[in-house]
Amino acid sequence: MPYVNIKITKEGGPDGTGPTDAQKAELIKGTTDLLERVLNKPPSATFVVINEVALEDWGFGGLPVVEYRKTL
Amino acid sequence: MPYVNIKITKEGGPDGTGPTDAQKAELIKGTTDLLERVLNKPPSATFVVINEVALEDWGFGGLPVVEYRKTL
Amino acid sequence: MPYVNIKITKEGGPDGTGPTDAQKAELIKGTTDLLERVLNKPPSATFVVINEVALEDWGFGGLPVVEYRKTL
Amino acid sequence: MPYVNIKITKEGGPDGTGPTDAQKAELIKGTTDLLERVLNKPPSATFVVINEVALEDWGFGGLPVVEYRKTL
Amino acid sequence: MPYVNIKITKEGGPDGTGPTDAQKAELIKGTTDLLERVLNKPPSATFVVINEVALEDWGFGGLPVVEYRKTL
Amino acid sequence: MPYVNIKITKEGGPDGTGPTDAQKAELIKGTTDLLERVLNKPPSATFVVINEVALEDWGFGGLPVVEYRKTL
Numbered sequence: 001m002p003y004v005n006i007k008i009t010k011e012g013g014p015d016g017t018g019p020t021d022a023q024k025a026e027l028i029k030g031t032t033d034l035l036e037r038v039l040n041k042p043p044s045a046t047f048v049v050i051n052e053v054a055l056e057d058w059g060f061g062g063l064p065v066v067e068y069r070k071t072l
Numbered sequence: 073m074p075y076v077n078i079k080i081t082k083e084g085g086p087d088g089t090g091p092t093d094a095q096k097a098e099l100i101k102g103t104t105d106l107l108e109r110v111l112n113k114p115p116s117a118t119f120v121v122i123n124e125v126a127l128e129d130w131g132f133g134g135l136p137v138v139e140y141r142k143t144l
Numbered sequence: 145m146p147y148v149n150i151k152i153t154k155e156g157g158p159d160g161t162g163p164t165d166a167q168k169a170e171l172i173k174g175t176t177d178l179l180e181r182v183l184n185k186p187p188s189a190t191f192v193v194i195n196e197v198a199l200e201d202w203g204f205g206g207l208p209v210v211e212y213r214k215t216l
Numbered sequence: 217m218p219y220v221n222i223k224i225t226k227e228g229g230p231d232g233t234g235p236t237d238a239q240k241a242e243l244i245k246g247t248t249d250l251l252e253r254v255l256n257k258p259p260s261a262t263f264v265v266i267n268e269v270a271l272e273d274w275g276f277g278g279l280p281v282v283e284y285r286k287t288l
Numbered sequence: 289m290p291y292v293n294i295k296i297t298k299e300g301g302p303d304g305t306g307p308t309d310a311q312k313a314e315l316i317k318g319t320t321d322l323l324e325r326v327l328n329k330p331p332s333a334t335f336v337v338i339n340e341v342a343l344e345d346w347g348f349g350g351l352p353v354v355e356y357r358k359t360l
Numbered sequence: 361m362p363y364v365n366i367k368i369t370k371e372g373g374p375d376g377t378g379p380t381d382a383q384k385a386e387l388i389k390g391t392t393d394l395l396e397r398v399l400n401k402p403p404s405a406t407f408v409v410i411n412e413v414a415l416e417d418w419g420f421g422g423l424p425v426v427e428y429r430k431t432l
Contacts, residue, residue: 001346001353003147003191006319007265007291012327019327021128021136026326028131031294034318038311039300045348047147047191048131049079056237058289059244059264060333064237065289073202073209075151075363075407078175084183093272093280095182100275102178103150110170111156111163117204119363119407120275121223130145132189137145151409165344165352172347192347193295200381203388203408208381217418217425219291219335219367222391228399235399242398247366250390254383255372261420263291263335274361276405281361309416309424316419336419337367 002039002046004031009065010052018052074107074118081137082124090124146179146190153209154196162196218251218262225281226268234268290323290334297353298340306340362395362406369425370412378412
């Protein structure tokens with residue numbers, strides 16, 4: 001009975017506005033397979049939910065992501 | 073002090089794009105009442121947050137929901 | 145494809161340390177039934193996860209719950 | 217290693233549709249600073265994620281927020 | 289900037305009470321690698337948090353997991 | 361209507377096993393005050409939930425926290 005929530009910043013992908021549906025399908029398959037391989041969790045009882053988060057809504061190092069990256 | 077988070081796929085409702093505000097109000101009332109009835113939790117201290125998730129962002133059985141349903 | 149997360153303070157129940165397993169089962173059945181009734185979501189695709197939170201880990205009104213209640 | 221998730225109703229701000237990016241940056245800085253001051257958590261290992269939630273998706277007192285406020 | 293939360297029922301592993309630390313490390317490495325491979329997300333900005341959930345706190349099909357399995 | 365969830369690794373504090381109740385109260389007050397100051401959110405409608413996460417359940421850089429720190 002796994003539930004996996006993947007939060008990522010909304011960026012990247014072919015046009016810079018986030019992953020494609022095919023990339024999301026890879027994340028879904030990859031995490032489901034991982035849980036089956038490592039813990040024998042059945043895919044038929046595994047949920048994966050992906051959330052894309054706008055850059056201004058994600059903070060790291062005390063700064064919004066865009067500002068944070070300027071410090072690197 | 074309950075906090076309830078309900079995540080559903082964004083679909084259904086009158087035009088297929090998700091529940092109506094009236095249906096959401098039913099979910100809010102239903103879960104709040106349930107917590108009061110079963111555990112005596114006061115509605116005045118119960119939050120309910122609903123999230124609708126795009127179909128391509130929800131995986132089940134290792135597949136995005138739309139692909140998963142084709143296997144049934 | 146609903147996922148419901150219910151967070152409650154760890155208290156109440158027969159010995160004051162939280163709900164019984166039977167009460168938890170009522171919460172699980174109640175929310176699952178609600179989603180089926182209001183949105184036609186199948187129970188076979190509904191997850192419910194309950195988390196009990198220690199009183200000192202829950203704040204309301206800017207205070208831990210125990211202190212908050214003294215102000216009422 | 218803190219992770220902070222702030223959920224707020226989508227309202228307020230200069231045009232009523234939610235906080236500005238500057239206000240979000242204040243929330244990010246404020247929570248990150250708080251964790252450093254109180255628990256010595258390094259900002260370089262602190263994530264903050266903000267979610268704005270539509271008013272019809274947030275319930276309090278068994279009612280959607282807009283209806284709830286009418287009862288006050 | 290990914291944040292991954294993996295919730296699993298607390299069971300399995302060598303003594304039936306949940307995964308070993310080595311299995312958890314595999315989940316951490318596996319999801320972090322997946323996000324790097326599919327979306328080019330740097331491991332240095334990837335958090336993974338695992339939660340084990342007691343069987344009585346997880347519902348599926350409207351029943352606590354242990355009861356649900358008896359119906360299969 | 362804010363809901364704030366603070367997840368921290370279970371460590372630190374006077375005996376190394378996590379923050380004291382007084383430190384948790386500071387986090388609750390600090391985040392509630394911040395939301396009132398920046399966004400005018402009333403403390404009477406602000407929930408804060410703190411979760412402590414065991415070190416082996418938190419990954420960063422593709423490694424459990426304890427292993428990750430050895431690489432620094």
